[in-house]
Amino acid sequence: MAIIIGVISQKGGVGKSTISRLIAREFAAQGWHTKIGDLDISQATSFRWRSRRLQSGIEPDIPVEQYGRVDQALKIADQYDILVIDGAPHATQATYQIAKASDLIVIPTGLAVDDLEPGVMLAHELVQSIPRDRIVFALCRVGHSEAEISEGRDYFRQANYHVLEGELPDKTGYRRAFDEGRVATETRYVGLNRKAERLAQSIVDRIAIISSERAA
Ligand SMILES: Nc1ncnc2c1ncn2[C@@H]1O[C@H](COP(=O)(O)OP(=O)(O)OP(=O)(O)O)[C@@H](O)[C@H]1O
Numbered sequence: 001m002a003i004i005i006g007v008i009s010q011k012g013g014v015g016k017s018t019i020s021r022l023i024a025r026e027f028a029a030q031g032w033h034t035k036i037g038d039l040d041i042s043q044a045t046s047f048r049w050r051s052r053r054l055q056s057g058i059e060p061d062i063p064v065e066q067y068g069r070v071d072q073a074l075k076i077a078d079q080y081d082i083l084v085i086d087g088a089p090h091a092t093q094a095t096y097q098i099a100k101a102s103d104l105i106v107i108p109t110g111l112a113v114d115d116l117e118p119g120v121m122l123a124h125e126l127v128q129s130i131p132r133d134r135i136v137f138a139l140c141r142v143g144h145s146e147a148e149i150s151e152g153r154d155y156f157r158q159a160n161y162h163v164l165e166g167e168l169p170d171k172t173g174y175r176r177a178f179d180e181g182r183v184a185t186e187t188r189y190v191g192l193n194r195k196a197e198r199l200a201q202s203i204v205d206r207i208a209i210i211s212s213e214r215a216a
C-alpha cells in the first residue's frame with residue numbers, strides 16, 4: 001500500500017499543484033514508484049504539466065492520472081510506493097476524503113492573513129477526526145521579508161500546527177520552470193533550487209518517519 005500524501009487547501013491558487021509535483025519528483029528521483037492523482041479535473045493542472053514534462057524530455061517521468069473521485073484514486077494506491085493526491089481548488093467533500101485517507105496532509109499557504117486564517121480553519125476542522133500530527137503547513141509564494149515569514153510560522157505554531165522547514169518564494173524563475181514541465185528544484189537558478197530542496201527535504205524527513213513507523 002502506498003504512502004498517501006494529500007495536498008489540500010481551503011483556498012485556490014495557494015500552491016497545491018506546485019507542492020504535489022515537487023514531492024512526487026523528489027520521491028521518483030529516489031527510485032520510489034510514484035504517482036500523482038490529480039483530483040482537479042476541471043483544470044487538470046498536474047496532468048497537463050506532465051505532458052509538458054514529457055515533451056521537454058525531463059527525467060524522471062512522473063506519472064499523473066486524473067480522477068473524478070477520491071475512491072478511484074485510492075484504488076490504485078497498492079500499485080505504488082507513494083501516491084500524491086493533488087486536491088481540487090477549494091475545500092469540498094473530496095478534500096475531507098483525501099485528508100482521511102492520507103498518511104500526511106500538506107496544506108500550502110501564503111502569508112497574508114487572508115491565507116493564514118482559512119488554512120488554520122481547515123486544519124481545525126480536520127483535527128476533529130484526524131490526528132493533528134498528520135497535518136503540516138507549507139509556506140508558498142512568500143515575499144522577501146524574513147519578518148513576515150517568521151510571523152507566519154509563529155501564527156501556525158501558536159495554533160499548535162507543524163510548519164515545514166523551508167519555503168518557496170514567489171519568483172518568475174519558478175513559473176518559467178513549471179511552464180517547461182519542471183518542478184521547483186529543477187529551475188535554472190541554483191538559489192531557487194536550493195530553497196525548494198530545503199522544503200522538499202522537510203517533507204522527505206516526515207515521510208521517512210511514517211515509513212519507519214509502518215515497518216516497525
Ligand atoms: N513559488 C512560486 N513562484 C511563482 N509562481 C508560483 C509559485 N508557486 C506557484 N506559482 C504559480 O501560482 C499559480 C498557482 O499555483 P498552483 O497551481 O500550484 O496552486 P493550486 O493551489 O494548485 O491552485 P488551484 O487551487 O487552482 O488548484 C500557478 O500559476 C503557479 O505557476
Ligand SMILES: [Mg+2]
Binds near residue numbers: 016018
Ligand atoms: Mg492545483
